[in-house]
Amino acid sequence: MSGTSSAGTSGVYEAGDQRNVKQSDIQHAERYNEGQRNSHINNDSKDQRSIANKLAAEERRAEPGDDAETAMAKKDPTLPAKMHGNEPSRGAKIDAELARDDEERLRQKGKA
Secondary structure, eight states: OOGGGGSTTTSSSTTTTTTOOOOHHOOOOOOOOOOOOTOOTOTTTOOOOHHHHHHEEEHHOOOTOOOOHHHHHHHOOTTHHHHHTTOHHHOOOOOOHHHHHHHHHHHHHHHH
16 A cells, blocks of 8 residues: 555655755856846736836837838838738738828828
């Protein structure tokens, strides 16, 4: 019956399994890089940062459209899909058409 215990017997445990690390080893251990970028997800509900830290992170956060693909999408909505070898969506095509119409109207108003 001694082999049916869910905890096992003392012979089951290896030498290092139940040992604690010495405090001197912990104090002199090389630490990981603390505070790495993007280690927290801003909209994670289980993130345990304080509200003040979350607000500070939002203030420091860069504009969401800083990457090159987003900048190109603002100029031409169909460009990201074309860059990836796909056909642009219907909405992107409509957005591009509306942008062209707006530019044309602005040119006509500027000349008038």
